[in-house]
Amino acid sequence: MDEFRFIDSIKPSYYRQSSVIKGVGDDGAVIQPNIGHELVISTDTMVDQIHFNLNNMSLEDVGYRVMVANISDLAAMGSSPLYYIVNISAPNSVTNEDLLYVYQGMNDIASQYRMDLIGGDTTSGHDLVISVTVFGNVSPKKKRLRSSAQIGDIVFTTGYLGEAGYGLSLLDSHKHDKLNYFVQRHIRPQPRVDFVRVTTNVNRICLNDVSDGISSELNEIANASNVSIEIDWDKVPIHKDMNHLEHSRLKQLALSAGEDFELVGTCSKGDWKLVRSLCEKDDIKVTEIGKVINRGEEPSVYLNEFGEKLSLDQSGYQHGNS
Amino acid sequence: MDEFRFIDSIKPSYYRQSSVIKGVGDDGAVIQPNIGHELVISTDTMVDQIHFNLNNMSLEDVGYRVMVANISDLAAMGSSPLYYIVNISAPNSVTNEDLLYVYQGMNDIASQYRMDLIGGDTTSGHDLVISVTVFGNVSPKKKRLRSSAQIGDIVFTTGYLGEAGYGLSLLDSHKHDKLNYFVQRHIRPQPRVDFVRVTTNVNRICLNDVSDGISSELNEIANASNVSIEIDWDKVPIHKDMNHLEHSRLKQLALSAGEDFELVGTCSKGDWKLVRSLCEKDDIKVTEIGKVINRGEEPSVYLNEFGEKLSLDQSGYQHGNS
Numbered sequence: 001m002d003e004f005r006f007i008d009s010i011k012p013s014y015y016r017q018s019s020v021i022k023g024v025g026d027d028g029a030v031i032q033p034n035i036g037h038e039l040v041i042s043t044d045t046m047v048d049q050i051h052f053n054l055n056n057m058s059l060e061d062v063g064y065r066v067m068v069a070n071i072s073d074l075a076a077m078g079s080s081p082l083y084y085i086v087n088i089s090a091p092n093s094v095t096n097e098d099l100l101y102v103y104q105g106m107n108d109i110a111s112q113y114r115m116d117l118i119g120g121d122t123t124s125g126h127d128l129v130i131s132v133t134v135f136g137n138v139s140p141k142k143k144r145l146r147s148s149a150q151i152g153d154i155v156f157t158t159g160y161l162g163e164a165g166y167g168l169s170l171l172d173s174h175k176h177d178k179l180n181y182f183v184q185r186h187i188r189p190q191p192r193v194d195f196v197r198v199t200t201n202v203n204r205i206c207l208n209d210v211s212d213g214i215s216s217e218l219n220e221i222a223n224a225s226n227v228s229i230e231i232d233w234d235k236v237p238i239h240k241d242m243n244h245l246e247h248s249r250l251k252q253l254a255l256s257a258g259e260d261f262e263l264v265g266t267c268s269k270g271d272w273k274l275v276r277s278l279c280e281k282d283d284i285k286v287t288e289i290g291k292v293i294n295r296g297e298e299p300s301v302y303l304n305e306f307g308e309k310l311s312l313d314q315s316g317y318q319h320g321n322s
Numbered sequence: 323m324d325e326f327r328f329i330d331s332i333k334p335s336y337y338r339q340s341s342v343i344k345g346v347g348d349d350g351a352v353i354q355p356n357i358g359h360e361l362v363i364s365t366d367t368m369v370d371q372i373h374f375n376l377n378n379m380s381l382e383d384v385g386y387r388v389m390v391a392n393i394s395d396l397a398a399m400g401s402s403p404l405y406y407i408v409n410i411s412a413p414n415s416v417t418n419e420d421l422l423y424v425y426q427g428m429n430d431i432a433s434q435y436r437m438d439l440i441g442g443d444t445t446s447g448h449d450l451v452i453s454v455t456v457f458g459n460v461s462p463k464k465k466r467l468r469s470s471a472q473i474g475d476i477v478f479t480t481g482y483l484g485e486a487g488y489g490l491s492l493l494d495s496h497k498h499d500k501l502n503y504f505v506q507r508h509i510r511p512q513p514r515v516d517f518v519r520v521t522t523n524v525n526r527i528c529l530n531d532v533s534d535g536i537s538s539e540l541n542e543i544a545n546a547s548n549v550s551i552e553i554d555w556d557k558v559p560i561h562k563d564m565n566h567l568e569h570s571r572l573k574q575l576a577l578s579a580g581e582d583f584e585l586v587g588t589c590s591k592g593d594w595k596l597v598r599s600l601c602e603k604d605d606i607k608v609t610e611i612g613k614v615i616n617r618g619e620e621p622s623v624y625l626n627e628f629g630e631k632l633s634l635d636q637s638g639y640q641h642g643n644s
Contacts, residue, residue, distance in 0.1 A: 032361075043442060045445045131443070140354070
C-alpha cells in the first residue's frame with residue numbers, strides 16, 4: 001500500500017466533533033475551539049522493546065495502549081477528550097497494512113469518547129516509535145492541576161493499584177492467556193474519564209494519573225503543591241486475587257509499577273463525601289488512602305505501615321524514620 | 323543529567339504567548355485560544371540517517387531544521403506561529419546534555435516568532451527520532467487551503483527553488499564548508515512566515531509549502547482543488563550560481579528535491595499585482611511561474627518547455643504529450 005492509499009485509509013470519512021474545521025489532508029488541521037473553554041494538550045511516546053513488546057502484544061493492542069496513556073493524561077487534567085494526532089516511525093518489517101492495525105487499536109478506544117484523528121506523520125526508521133498527541137476541553141475553573149492540593153485534603157485513588165504491573169509479569173511468564181483479568185488490565189486498561197465526568201461539579205480536585213506508580217505521582221503532587229502527603233498502606237486498594245503475593249512484591253506493584261492509568265488525587269474533607277457518593281452512583285471505585293499534611297523541611301510523601309512512618313521517594317524506595 | 327533536571331532545563335522560565343495558561347509541568351499544557359481565531363495544528367517527524375545525518379549536521383542544526391519544517395506548514399496554512407511540543411526518542415549515545423542542543427536549535431528559530439515550548443515527552447530508543455507539533459493562529463477567512471485554487475489563477479512561488487537539494491549534495495560531497503550559501507539553505511532554511519504576514523489582507527490565496535518539491539506540491543493543489551495547473555520551465559526561479567548544473571540535474575533539483583520550505587500557491591489575476599507589490603515592499607522574492615487551467619480527464623500538472631507540454635507527476639517524472 002503506497003503512502004497515498006495509506007493516508008486515504010486512515011483519513012476519517014467524517015468528524016465526530018463539530019469543532020474540527022479541517023482534519024487530515026492539508027498542511028495542518030484546523031480547529032475552532034469552544035468559546036469559554038480551555039484546550040488541554042498532552043503527548044506520549046512509546047517505543048517497541050521499551051514501552052511494549054510486539055512479541056506478546058498485537059499491533060492493535062499497542063495502538064490501544066498508547067492512546068489510553070494519552071487519554072489518561074487528559075483525564076488527569078479534568079478535561080474531556082476531543083481529537084488526536086499520530087506520529088509513527090516504523091521499520092520496513094512493519095508495512096503500511098500492519099500500521100492500519102495500530103490505528104484500529106487507537107480508534108477502538110478513541111471512538112468511545114467520540115475523538116477524531118485530525119493529523120499526523122508517518123516515516124520510516126529502525127524502531128517502531130509511536131507518539132500520540134491528544135486534545136481535550138476543560139472549563140477554566142475545572143482544571144485539575146497537580147499544584148492544587150491543600151493541607152487537610154483527603155488523598156484518594158480510583159480503582160485498584162498494581163494490577164497492570166502484575167498483568168505484565170503474568171504476560172511475560174507466558175503462563176496465562178491474554179484474556180486473564182490482570183493481563184487485560186495491562187493490555188487494555190481503561191482511562192478514568194468517567195471519574196472526571198461524574199465529579200465535574202466538585203469545586204477543587206487535585207489530580208494525577210497513575211502512569212509511573214503512586215510513589216511518583218504523589219511526590220509530584222507534593223512538590224507542585226508545596227505540601228507533604230501521608231498514606232496508609234492498609235488503605236491502598238489491592239485486588240483480592242493479588243493478596244497471595246509476597247509482601248515486598250505487592251508493595252512494589254502497588255506503589256511503583258504504575259501504568260494502571262487510575263487517577264490519584266486530593267480534595268477537601270467536605271467534598272470527599274460528595275466525590276464518594278457521585279462515584280458510588282456510577283459504580284466507580286474510589287478509596288481514601290491518606291491525607292495532605294504540612295510540609296516539613298521539604299515536600300515529602302510518607303507511608304504509614306506497622307505503626308512506622310517511612311519516607312517514600314519517587315521510585316517507591318522507602319527510607320529513614322521521620 | 324537526570325530526567326528531573328533535564329525537564330527543568332528545557333522548561334521555559336516564562337511564556338511569550340499570553341494564551342498559555344499552563345505550560346510544561348503537569349499532565350498536559352493548557353491554552354486559552356483567541357476568540358475569533360481558529361487554531362492550526364501541524365506535525366513532522368524526522369529520523370537520524372533518514373531525514374538528517376548527524377555526521378554532517380550538529381544537533382542544534384537538526385533541532386532548527388525540524389522546527390523550520392513545522393513552522394513552514396503553519397505558514398502554508400496562512401497561520402501565525404504560537405506554540406510547539408517536542409517528542410524525542412534517543413539512543414543511549416545521545417545524553418540529555420546532548421539533547422539540550424536540539425532544544426537550543428529549535429528555540430533559535432522558534433524565538434524569532436515568539437513561539438513557546440509547552441510540552442513533550444522524551445524516551446529512550448535505538449534511533450534518534452524527533453517529532454515536533456506546532457500550533458498557529460488564523461483568522462477563519464484567511465486560511466490558505468490547498469483546495470482553494472480556481473481556474474484562471476496565477477501560480478507563483480516564493481524564493482528560488484532547488485537550493486536546499488543542491489546544498490545537501492554539496493554537504494554530502496564534503497567539498498564545501500558549512501557556511502556556503504547553498505549548504506546553509508539546506509541546514510538553516512527560513513520558513514516563509516513573512517510572506518503570510520504581508521499578504522494577510524489578500525482575500526484568497528491557495529498555498530502549499532515546498533517540502534517535497536513543486537511537482538508534488540502542485541499535484542496536491544490540483545487534486546485538492548480539482549483543477550489542472552501548467553507551469554513554464556523558463557519562469558521557474560533558479561539561483562544564478564546553479565545555472566552551470568547539467569539541465570536534467572537542475573530540473574530534478576528545482577522540481578523534485580524539495581525542502582526549500584518556500585511557499586508555492588495560486589491567487590486570482592486581480593490579486594496577483596497586489597501580492598507582488600506587497601512582497602516587493604518587504605523584499606520578499608515572489609515569481610509567477612504558471613496558471614491554473616481547466617482540468618481535463620483528471621487533475622494534472624503540466625510543464626511547458628521547448629514548446630512541449632509534458633505531464634509532471636508527484637515525483638517530478640515527466641511523461642507523454644498532452
